[in-house]
Amino acid sequence: MLSPETDAGTAKPAAAWSTSVGLGGGVLRSIHIGELPLEAGGALPSVTMAFECWGTLNEAGDNAVLIQHALTGSTHVSRGDSEEDGWWEGLVGPGEVIDTDKFFVVCANMLGGCYGTTGPSSVAADGRPYGSRFPFVTIRDSVEAEARLADRLGISSWYAVIGGSMGGARALEWAASHPDRVRRCAVVASCAASTAEQIAFAQAQVLAIRQDPNFAGGDYYDGAPPTLGLGLARRIAHITYRSEEEMGGRFGRDAQDGATISHGRLEAPGDSRYKVESYLDHQAHKLVGRFDANSYIAITEALMSHDVARGRGTLEEALAETAGVEFVVAAVNSDRLYFPAQSEELAAALPGQVPVARIDSPIGHDGFLTEVAAVGGLLKESFFRD
Amino acid sequence: MLSPETDAGTAKPAAAWSTSVGLGGGVLRSIHIGELPLEAGGALPSVTMAFECWGTLNEAGDNAVLIQHALTGSTHVSRGDSEEDGWWEGLVGPGEVIDTDKFFVVCANMLGGCYGTTGPSSVAADGRPYGSRFPFVTIRDSVEAEARLADRLGISSWYAVIGGSMGGARALEWAASHPDRVRRCAVVASCAASTAEQIAFAQAQVLAIRQDPNFAGGDYYDGAPPTLGLGLARRIAHITYRSEEEMGGRFGRDAQDGATISHGRLEAPGDSRYKVESYLDHQAHKLVGRFDANSYIAITEALMSHDVARGRGTLEEALAETAGVEFVVAAVNSDRLYFPAQSEELAAALPGQVPVARIDSPIGHDGFLTEVAAVGGLLKESFFRD
Known part of the structure; x- marks a missing residue:
């Protein structure tokens, strides 16, 4: 891994950089980008951006693709040289749709995250984790941090920036903030601005964590983490990630032990679980084992703040500068968190004709x-297409 | 109010009963119904049913209408002689749709509730609140308790049983359990059985309360109640009670103080609120001031257990005995907690042709x-119609 120290200097020529360090795909790396001014005012004094990459940046530095992860996603899009499948396994690799024999693919951990990029669990200048001192960051702040990472990697413009859900918000914000550095942009299952309902569900999740006594105002790194609160946040979120039909078809009213729920629940009140409860318990358990609660709050609040038009006039005005960007906007037909209508609204506001x-x-x-x-x-x- | 002691005896003739106590409308009353065997086994040793009523039961005892409240609803359907509007104000009263010059209208607090009927906050035989000792009760248990209340009131069969949401579940369970005592049944915005998704959202709410350290396993009556947990449960629930369009139209992304949310949130991180957050805070605050957390769990778990076909074969078989009951099934077109499709499913399973x-x-x-x-x-x- 590149250490912050060795990489804190100026950007190196891209091909030379990627060749010189012999990048293996799917392995976490990090680059120090220095102080980052924040949209809310103030600055993060010393920011490290963690990322994974696959393939080789060409001499022209014009074959790079940025893939943006979702709320609790990591940088691990694809297995590459690692032992672990990625979250979009099969999409990126030699001969795959995003062919790493042709493209240099990057996925950076979002600012505030817990997969290597500076976040609340990172050590501040005083040697202690930021915890409650980590500032409010926005989607736009993360894009600025990612732009500095791109500078360091020698990527002047992306062949494409691609993301789903919060990753879609970040992809869109890239196009709006740096239309000269984004040639193509795919916004999948996302929106131009978080809605009242998305904010409402997010508030419930943030509260679930904050109300866990282990949260300790965010300064829990010396003690037990707020796992119950984070688990509840995940349960709430996960319900919104799935359709009613999907949960009904998979679980119905069945009890975990195979009994009818009446008997299951009635014979052992408090012990017996509906299958869907057990499933949500499992989802909660999995997340708690891999994610930091403060990062969950930081990224959730960043997503609550998502509004590509903030300070840029109407949505159409905010997107006017993206006329040179080729867009793909896509929605999942059964999505009830990012409704297809939100993709339609975004597409309608983009310059030119963009179908959903x-x-x-x-x-x-x-x-x-x-x-x-x-x-x-x-x-x-x-x-x-090639 | 009738005390449990004076009313613990056998049922009195209906008209005599209602006349003798000079019932004023919209005032909370209660009747002791004795020991109640429970579907899960065991029994509640001494049950009091609280109710309000409006109008006068006729000599034949055949003009009674039962209105069933929803999850956190009270018995107060209508103002009557009280100072406070009811939750279906305007529906019940002299000359109203349910004309109290003709009908005797009853609304009973559900078993496990906190509006006067025996529930977790009630005092058990040892002089202390049930708390964690309150048993698991089902929708069917509450209907049995309500049937005993009807016995005491001298109501052999209801002219109509009417309910929305969980009240609809209770109305439907009345028709299935006692088809000979229900002549008409209206099931509004409800379903034949709670779905996986409804159970999932309910689990999150129950957990929100249980994870509040003040909950103390349910035995919190000597200390501070779990208001934060109950408030979070209410927030989660309330989001599901409203449509995305409704929240978007009312609140959008606005900040509470009238600033754009960007400025609001950015200028005072942690303090500024989105309007929709403030709205949900208000909803939480209101419920916490009027509802017991243990009752919230007891009734929510009863609703999770709702399945009119439990132990009765297929849904069609479970409803076959209701052939003599006139049904109204209704759905709110924008309902995304009790989807209209669930009303369609119920209606299709009822004997005869029942439109939704x-x-x-x-x-x-x-x-x-x-x-x-x-x-x-x-x-x-x-x-x-008359």
């Missing part, structure tokens, strides 16, 4: 993750 | 409460 592609999935919002073949097909017929 | 009436409202599930005129119109053209 539909990803058919009964699963709900998470279709952007599970329907890799559909997402791949969409990207292949648009950005990656 | 639509209540047009942009508001979502809560339309069953807010669209009193629509509910009234529906009832007037079906059960109360």
Whole structure:
């Protein structure tokens, strides 16, 4: 891994950089980008951006693709040289839709995250984790940090920036903030601005964590973390990620032990679980084991703040500068967190005629993750036809 | 109010009972119904049913209407002689759709509730509140308790049983459990059985309370109640009670102080609130001031258990005995907690041809409460044509 110290200098020529360090795909790396001014005022004094990459940046530095992860996503889009499948496995690799024999693919951990980029669990200048001292950051702040990472990597403009859900918000913000550095932009299962309902569900999640006594105002790193609160936040979120039909079809009213729920619940009150409860327990447990609660709050609040038009006039005005960007906007037909109508609203506000592609999935919002073949097909017929 | 002691005896003749105590409308009353065996096994040793009533039971005892409240509803359907408007104000009264010059209207607090009926906050035989000792009760248990209340009141069969949301579940369970005692049944914005998604959202709410350290396993009556947990449960629930369009139209991304949310949130991180957050805070605050957390859990778990077909074969078989009951099934078109499809499924399983009436409202599930005129119109053209 590149250490912050060795990499804190000026950007190196791209091809030389990527060649010189012999990048293996799918392995976490990090680069120090220095002080980052924040949209809310103030600055983060010393920011490290963590990322993974696959393939090789060409001499012209024009074959780079940025893939943006979702709320609790990591940088691990694809297995690469690692032992672990990525969250969009099969989309990125030699001969795949995003062909790493041709493209240099990057996925950076969002600012405030817990997968290597500076976040609340990072050590501040005084040697202690930021905790409650970590400032409010926005989607726009993360894009600025990612732009500095791109500078360091020698990427002057992206062949494409691609993201789903919060990753879509980040992709869109890239196009609006740096239209000269984004040639293609795919916004999947996302929107131009977080809605009242999305803010409402997000508030419940943030409160679930903050109300956990272990949270200790955010300064819990010396003690037990707020796992119950984070688990509840995940349960709330996960319900919104799935459709009613999907949960009904998979679990119905069945009890975990195979009994009818009446008997299950009635014979052992408090012990017996509906299958859907056990499933949500499992989802909560998995997240708690891999995610920091403060990062969950930081990124959730950043997503609550998402509004590509903030300070830029109307939505159409905010997007007017993106006329040179080729867009793909896609929605999951059964999504009830980022409704297809929000994709339609975004597409209608973009310059030119941008149709909304539909990803058919009964699963709900998470279709952007599970329907890799559909997402791949969409990207292949648009950005990656060759 | 009738005390449990004076009323613990056998049922009195109906008209004599209602006349003798000179019932004023809209005032809380209670009747002791003795020991109640529970569906889960065991029994509640001494149950008091609280209720309000309006109008006068006739000599034949055949003009009684039962209105069933929803999850956090009270017995106070209508102002009557009280100072406070009811939750279906305008529907019940002299000359109203449910004309109290003709009908004797009853609304009973559900078993496990906190509006006077025996629940977790009630004092057990040892002089202390039940708390964690309150047993698991089902919708069916509450209907049995209500049947005993009807016995005491001298009501052999109801002219109509009417309910929305969980009240609809209770109304339906009345028809299935006692088809000979229900002549008409209105099930509004409800379903035949709670779905996986409804159970999932309910689990999150129950956990929010249980994870509040003040909950103390349910035995918090000597200390501070789990208001933060109950407030969070209410926030989660309230989002599901409203449509995305309704929240978007009312609040959008606005900040509470009138600034754009960017400035509001950015200038005072942690202090500034989105309007929708402030709204949900208000909803939480209101409920916490009027509802017991243990009752919230008890009734929510009862609703999770709702399945009119439990132990009765298929849904069609479970409802076959209701052939003599006239049904109204209605759905709110924008309801995304009790989807209209669930009303369709129920109606299709009922004997005979039962159409599903639509209540047009942009508001979502809560339309069953807010669209009193629509509910009234529906009832007037079906059960109360005279």
